[in-house]
Amino acid sequence: MKDNLLPASDIIVVGGSAGAVEGFQTLVRHLPADFQAAIFIVLHLPVDFPSMLPKILSRAGPLPAVHPLDGEPVRHGRIYVAPPDRHLTLQDGVVRVTRGPRENRHRPAIDPLFRSAARVFGQRVIGVIMSGQLDDGAAGLHAIRSRGGIAIVQDPDDAASRDMPQSALEYGNVDHVLPAAEIGPLLVELVNRCAGETMGKPKSNGDRTEDRSVEQNRSASSPEDSVGTPSTFSCPECHGVLWQVKEGEVTRFRCRVGHAFTMASLGGEQDQAVENALWVAMRALDEKAALNKRLADSSSDIRMAARLREQAEDDHANANLIRNLIFAENKELKPTG
DSSP states (O other), X not given: OOOTTSOOOOEEEEEEOTTHHHHHHHHHHTSOTTOOXXXXXXXXXXXXXXXXXXXXXXXXXXXXXXXXXXXXXXXXXXXXXXXXXXXXXXXXXXXXXXXXXXBXXXXXXXXXXXXXXXXXXXXXXXEEEOSOSTTTTHHHHHHHHHTTOEEEEEOGGGSSSOHHHXXXXXXXXXXXXXXXXXXXXXXXXXXXXXXXXXXXXXXXXXXXXXXXXXXXXXXXXXXXXXXXEEEEEEOTTTOOEEEEEEETTEEEEEESSOXXXXXXXXXXXXXXXXXXXXXXXXXXXXXXXXXXXXXXXXXXXXXXXXXXXXXXXXXXXXXXXXXXXXXXXXXXXXXXX
């Protein structure tokens, strides 16, 4: 019997990365054709990678899955999949598909979808984090839970990549931790408790701190004009100042443009920036050594040629030091077992 004291749960947002496709298929396989909820899915994809996920999910279960159009109304019984290189968000009862700033090194990213769903639909939202790397979605799941929604995480031991589910669990306030095969039936149970209610216009949930933060950080002319605390870090994308935003146990960073990072994703970007700088330095030293050797070979001044060859040897030795450092770091990062 339906409990009228419980809020309708008819907006389901799902995020995943590496190893999540199989979990998505398992989830939608258990949903009925008359499912009284709308499902929104974000999967991390390379920018130029064609997404076949709607076709895969449409074959896996009875619900149709599509890449939505920007401004398309939200309807029950449909699966909306973020297209490559576009964020999927919700706004005033419609789907937004936009090419906004990357978050957590990705576009589409999970956090923007989860945050927008929490802001627009509040207690009606169920957030699901599945297999994936790093921690995109943890902050968004926190936003859903803080506004009265339900948080579900795939059991890390059941996930092909446990980082993302584990990160979500570490931030706390998760209602259910289940293997992928049990998430679909749970969603049916949660949705059916208030099934039959129509998809009405979403109510404003009052707390628009995140949206104010985004807009003010995009247009701020000085750190004092921005929401959040200016950090000592620069944005890896545009090299602007990053503001630090603390939400419970979740710490995030956002620049004026709108690029956003968790601590883990910011660390990953900095690692990549350091490696890129090392490759540039190694290449410059190799080219400098080659140039000095060529100058030495063409010089008629014996002493000048000797100095140029000595400099070439030093440059070559320094390039080798950097080369060994790069490959040593890559070896340490290589998976074992």
